[in-house]
Amino acid sequence: MEVALFSLAAAGALAGGVGVVASRLPVRNVLSLLLVLVCVAVLYLLLAAPFIAVLQVIVYAGAIVVLFLFVVMLLHVRSGEPPPDRLRGQRPLSVLLVASLLAALAAVVRAGPAAPAPAPEDFGTAQAVGRVLFTTYLLAFEVASVILLAGIVAAVVLGRPARPAAGRGEERR
Numbered sequence: 001m002e003v004a005l006f007s008l009a010a011a012g013a014l015a016g017g018v019g020v021v022a023s024r025l026p027v028r029n030v031l032s033l034l035l036v037l038v039c040v041a042v043l044y045l046l047l048a049a050p051f052i053a054v055l056q057v058i059v060y061a062g063a064i065v066v067l068f069l070f071v072v073m074l075l076h077v078r079s080g081e082p083p084p085d086r087l088r089g090q091r092p093l094s095v096l097l098v099a100s101l102l103a104a105l106a107a108v109v110r111a112g113p114a115a116p117a118p119a120p121e122d123f124g125t126a127q128a129v130g131r132v133l134f135t136t137y138l139l140a141f142e143v144a145s146v147i148l149l150a151g152i153v154a155a156v157v158l159g160r161p162a163r164p165a166a167g168r169g170e171e172r173r
Contacts, residue, residue, distance in 0.1 A: 006046055013039035026072045030065055037061040049124025 012035055019032030037060045044053035122128040133141055 002046060005042070009039045009042040009046070012036075013043070027069070030068045030072060033068070034061055034065045037065065044124070047124065048119070051126050051129060052124050055129075 016032045016035030016039060020029050020036065023029050023032060037056060041053040041056040041061065044050075044056055120128070
């Protein structure tokens, strides 16, 4: 049963990833991303990490995807617009990259599975995530919070309506 659920979730994540990259419509890109994030949450559940799975759904699938949809709708992206021009040499470079990634994947599959290390007893719990987040990754956590704060301040500044400039001889109110 677990293998079948894993296979479905992995196939869904791969299909969603292809949809994110292949679709030309921004709304479909975001919905494909939502599929990827939900499938990754299912994979976390299979790893016996329910707290991380719930965080995946709430934070990423809930907040981030809604934010992306809001931005797409705000920008009024129309589906009839022609795609932007491609860079010269983009197609051969992408084919080379995909071929090298497939060759690396084939080499890993041929090598066989490595013996997995046993997971700690408290793997995926809120206490374990909090302990690692605020000890080992404290600096990265604080840097991410400063970057998010700068983004929020920039969004507020850019979103403010422009004040009309007072010309010569006009009264300032």
